[in-house]
Amino acid sequence: xxxxxxxxxxxxxxxxxxxxxxxxxxSYDRYDAQQPQCGYGKIGLCCxxxxxxxxxxxxxxxxxxxxxxxxxxxTIAARHFVRYVAAGTAAHSDHGRSVAQLLIAVARxxxxxxxxxxxxxxxxxxxxxxxxxxxxxxxEIAEEVxxxxxxxxxxxxxxxxxxxxxxxxxxxxxEKLDITPRAIDREVTESMHxxxxxxDQDYKNLIMHACRTSLADGWGGAMIATExxxxxxxxxxxxxxxxNLGVIKEDEIxxxxxxxxxxxxxxxxxxxxxxxxxxxxxxxxxxxISIAGVCCTAAEMLMRHGIPLAxxxxxxxxxxxxxAIEVMAVDIQCVMQGNEELxxxxxxxxxxxxxxxxxxxxxxxxINDENAYxxxxxxxxxxxxxxxxxxxxxxxxxxGKKSDVVVGFTHExxxxxxxxxFRASYRPLNDNIMNxxxxxxxxxxxxxxxxxxxxxxxxxxxxSALIANNILVVQTGCAAAECAREGMMxxxxxxxxxxxxxxxxEAVGMPPVLHAGSCVDNSRILISCxxxxxxxxxxxxxxxxxxxxxCLDWMHEKALAIGQYFVSSGVFTIFGTKSPVAGAPxxxxxxxxxxxxxxxxxxxxxxxxxxxxxxxxxHIEKKRDALGINVKKERKLYDMADRRALDAENLKTAQAGxxxxxxxxxxxxx
Ligand code: NFS
Ligand code: SF4
Numbered sequence: 001x002x003x004x005x006x007x008x009x010x011x012x013x014x015x016x017x018x019x020x021x022x023x024x025x026x027s028y029d030r031y032d033a034q035q036p037q038c039g040y041g042k043i044g045l046c047c048x049x050x051x052x053x054x055x056x057x058x059x060x061x062x063x064x065x066x067x068x069x070x071x072x073x074x075t076i077a078a079r080h081f082v083r084y085v086a087a088g089t090a091a092h093s094d095h096g097r098s099v100a101q102l103l104i105a106v107a108r109x110x111x112x113x114x115x116x117x118x119x120x121x122x123x124x125x126x127x128x129x130x131x132x133x134x135x136x137x138x139x140e141i142a143e144e145v146x147x148x149x150x151x152x153x154x155x156x157x158x159x160x161x162x163x164x165x166x167x168x169x170x171x172x173x174x175e176k177l178d179i180t181p182r183a184i185d186r187e188v189t190e191s192m193h194x195x196x197x198x199x200d201q202d203y204k205n206l207i208m209h210a211c212r213t214s215l216a217d218g219w220g221g222a223m224i225a226t227e228x229x230x231x232x233x234x235x236x237x238x239x240x241x242x243x244n245l246g247v248i249k250e251d252e253i254x255x256x257x258x259x260x261x262x263x264x265x266x267x268x269x270x271x272x273x274x275x276x277x278x279x280x281x282x283x284x285x286x287x288x289i290s291i292a293g294v295c296c297t298a299a300e301m302l303m304r305h306g307i308p309l310a311x312x313x314x315x316x317x318x319x320x321x322x323x324a325i326e327v328m329a330v331d332i333q334c335v336m337q338g339n340e341e342l343x344x345x346x347x348x349x350x351x352x353x354x355x356x357x358x359x360x361x362x363x364x365x366x367i368n369d370e371n372a373y374x375x376x377x378x379x380x381x382x383x384x385x386x387x388x389x390x391x392x393x394x395x396x397x398x399x400g401k402k403s404d405v406v407v408g409f410t411h412e413x414x415x416x417x418x419x420x421x422f423r424a425s426y427r428p429l430n431d432n433i434m435n436x437x438x439x440x441x442x443x444x445x446x447x448x449x450x451x452x453x454x455x456x457x458x459x460x461x462x463x464s465a466l467i468a469n470n471i472l473v474v475q476t477g478c479a480a481a482e483c484a485r486e487g488m489m490x491x492x493x494x495x496x497x498x499x500x501x502x503x504x505x506e507a508v509g510m511p512p513v514l515h516a517g518s519c520v521d522n523s524r525i526l527i528s529c530x531x532x533x534x535x536x537x538x539x540x541x542x543x544x545x546x547x548x549x550x551c552l553d554w555m556h557e558k559a560l561a562i563g564q565y566f567v568s569s570g571v572f573t574i575f576g577t578k579s580p581v582a583g584a585p586x587x588x589x590x591x592x593x594x595x596x597x598x599x600x601x602x603x604x605x606x607x608x609x610x611x612x613x614x615x616x617x618x619h620i621e622k623k624r625d626a627l628g629i630n631v632k633k634e635r636k637l638y639d640m641a642d643r644r645a646l647d648a649e650n651l652k653t654a655q656a657g658x659x660x661x662x663x664x665x666x667x668x669x670x
Pocket of ligand 1: 477558
């Protein structure tokens with residue numbers, strides 16, 4: 001395949017060009033080398049769940065229609081889908097588990113360097129978990145909250161406690177369908193069991209278990225990760241930062257933190273500000289020690305500390321190829337094995353830190369709850385020692401675009417910004433949706449992948465179109481990193497929004513594109529949706545809200561788990577690829593149509609960005625119609641009663657515009 005080295009995201013393209021000129025392979029080269037990829041696998045028609053296989057079903061009806069055991073296309077595709085969801089759930093949840101373990105260790109005084117930062121959040125979670133807070137020390141409460149969170153993974157009886165935060169009607173839907181998630185490990189285990197040879201062979205029954213498993217992610221493991229991280233490291237607040245490869249410093253020692261769990265990155269960041277280490281760093285001739293993040297770790301560090309974001313998933317190789325990285329410290333998930341080979345072309349050291357994720361050839365410095373601070377220092381010292389090995393002739397840091405960003409829009413922040421400090425509430429958001437200034441809200445989340453060349457900016461195109469149509473956008477993960485890099489996450493970007501949305505952004509001083517965190521933080525969006533439903537005026541369930549979810553460039557199993565828990569929570573969710581079950585049209589139809597009557601949400605798979613925009617807008621307008629809040633637009637003649645109603649509404653709108661909270665929050669929050 002011929003690749004162009006000029007276009008949008010020129011910084012990434014420049015570095016890929018450098019790699020190519022030096023004969024260094026990138027994930028794009030490997031993607032090209034994989035073509036043509038297995039057609040059966042792409043559309044869900046390959047089963048290798050037993051040794052009689054692998055079995056394929058011919059989608060054109062010319063070859064076999066069943067596997068050796070007799071499994072048909074529907075069963076094979078549905079199993080494939082369930083395993084995706086189970087793997088994604090396992091990934092987020094295992095991350096959540098380690099945060100719960102850390103909270104317990106901190107509470108017991110066994111984890112040096114960490115502390116409990118947000119006691120308000122601790123009390124909130126304690127309430128959901130029925131943990132008594134009266135006359136108890138913070139440590140005692142934290143320990144019990146940690147234990148309760150840990151029990152969510154393997155408890156023998158009962159369902160996920162965080163599901164009680166969903167609107168009552170939503171909880172009833174899940175109860176009726178018997179898909180309220182039980183212990184997280186149980187749902188994942190049952191997924192593996194049911195999808196093995198000879199067990200569940202009814203695609204609808206399989207997909208309903210995918211619903212339950214994914215809910216154990218969104219309202220279980222991922223939410224545990226988010227909430228307990230907030231307790232430990234602080235709930236993010238609006239914070240300024242910078243994004244793109246230009247954040248890497250030519251005259252400083254550069255350490256990249258990459259992966260997902262803040263446990264490691266937080267400690268490396270703390271160690272990097274140790275005065276003794278700074279002295280050692282300066283002794284090498286470097287001006288200082290600079291930390292930057294990659295992938296979801298970047299989102300966590302940016303949101304809480306304003307630490308710069310070097311790039312999203314598909315930029316990890318380009319970051320190394322700057323030749324200016326002394327150490328890339330990684331923990332879990334989305335770390336390319338190719339980085340190790342790539343690092344050998346430079347002086348860069350790849351350091352793995354989790355016992356769960358080693359890379360052959362990389363250095364391993366294991367970080368656990370007890371030794372994290374010391375090990376963090378060891379990693380920083382390794383970078384300092386490695387600085388003199390940097391080959392200046394190989395250094396190329398793109399000087400082009402380095403974008404300012406304002407991040408940290410958690411559901412608490414949104415409530416506070418819109419409602420004001422003393423009366424934090426979703427009322428103004430709901431009112432602005434009801435009066436039509438904001439048509440609805442879209443969550444634009446998930447991965448970037450090495451399928452799309454850097455000059456394709458699908459998220460930027462999508463988000464630009466949505467805000468122009470007065471749809472407020474909330475983002476997480478690598479999708480957020482792309483829009484952050486493109487300079488869309490600053491209040492000034494409100495100029496690109498439609499009149500109504502711009503008015504609201506202006507009043508509040510917020511960007512029209514809100515960064516809500518990493519991928520586990522999609523659980524924050526679930527809470528926001530629940531609060532919107534609870535606030536009133538927009539129906540009684542998440543499925544009534546004028547909202548939609550989108551992931552365009554998905555690659556990881558985690559993204560599919562997220563999509564499935566949004567659907568199972570009542571949200572219309574669109575992925576920008578062909579359907580992963582396209583080979584089984586009945587399963588595809590069930591996901592994209594049938595589920596709506598059952599769980600209230602449904603899927604769409606649509607590779608054309610313009611069509612995705614239309615799907616989102618049409619869906620939001622459909623929901624607005626159903627809520628009766630579009631009525632004004634359709635009427636042509638007004639009688640007196642209508643006029644009075646209209647006047648009353650205008651008055652309400654005008655009052656909402658003068659909310660003291662909104663006026664106050666005009667000042668900057670950082
Ligand atoms: Ni989410 Fe984060 Fe990025 Fe995709 Fe990977 S980093 S958990 S999986 S690629 S958004
Ligand atoms: Fe083939 Fe059935 Fe075994 Fe799958 S489970 S590999 S379809 S025989």
